[in-house]
Amino acid sequence: LEAIVLGSRWVAKQPDQRLSAAAANALAKIAAVLPDDLREDLDASTLLVGPSAAAIESIDLGLVRQAIRNERKLGFLYRAAGGAASERVVWPFALGFFDKVRVVVAWCEMRQDFRHFRADRIAELQATDTRYPRRRQALLKEWRATLDKPRGSR
Template sequence: MSRSARLLDLVQILRRHRRPVSGRMLADEMGVSIRTLYRDIATLQGQGAPIEGEAGLGYVLRPGFMLPPLMFSDEEIEAIVLGSRWVAKQPDKRLAAAAADALAKIAAVLPDDLREDLDATTLLVGPRSESVEAIDLGVVRKAIRDERKLGFLYSDAGGSTSKRMVWPFALAFFDKVRVMVAWCETRQDFRHFRADRISDLAATDIRYPRRRQAMLKEWRATLAASGQNGRKDTLR
């Protein structure tokens, strides 16, 4: 492990503890000598990290300290690259472009050794399946962010079409389909809408009366209850 990675790990460990933790406990968790631990603490303090305490009393990291955004472990770099590459191949063109742009911005400011690791990662994403979605998923994402109602026509598995007005609060990305999770005014219940069955999507300026975080929490609770009752939740 490089010294920079070790310093990053030390900050992360200190973040997990709200009360002072002894140097010996920190050294044992990191697998280093107590002398190395003291040197690393002094280095971080010298770089501006608000670590309070001293040998024999323990150390604590004051709240609010922001880590330098360019320090990543090998696995963190792999996760960033893999996630960005996957999103870049999704049919949501604006989100795909944003993923590619974000990865380029990260690469542009990384230290040389980390940039090489990012470019050389061997975790690849296979070709995406062809999508037949005719709607702009960016409209759905914006409605979720702004907590606005959406109107559209929806075709069920049998081909029947109905007009819907919904309160969207989540968008799920599966390998072959995207699914909007929403409260449906017609059904007065949570419903899952496959994006490839939606047509005539219309954004509105009407704010729905509940917060999306509250609906997400309630929806998850209904899924858990359905599982406990032995029922299978299906895409609608």
């Protein structure tokens, strides 16, 4: 129960308003069905989520989550760390939440490889109705397998 409370509180403090509201709503629903003694434990939980450095949200992460759920391609302008910009079409299949950044994990059509895109470097995000040709779970499995390989052999 403590893990659910802590995780929900953390998500509720994130700038993604829809995800934040969903976490708060889920916690309220859980509290509503708990026996009195467990509800008191939930209300009295001493596990707190403190303020963190605010992540810069330059795009609507709700659109990214929707594209992942529906297995739809996204298009955007991406600025690399050095400032160079490129147009990308990607097949997003995961969204990473780090302390200061959010990362879209996707298959990149331009690079023909898995790539990680910092959300704060994405501009002109465009959702499409085009379904990507592979299943999200297959992409996730293949991407996880690449994490075990040395960098030069990918």
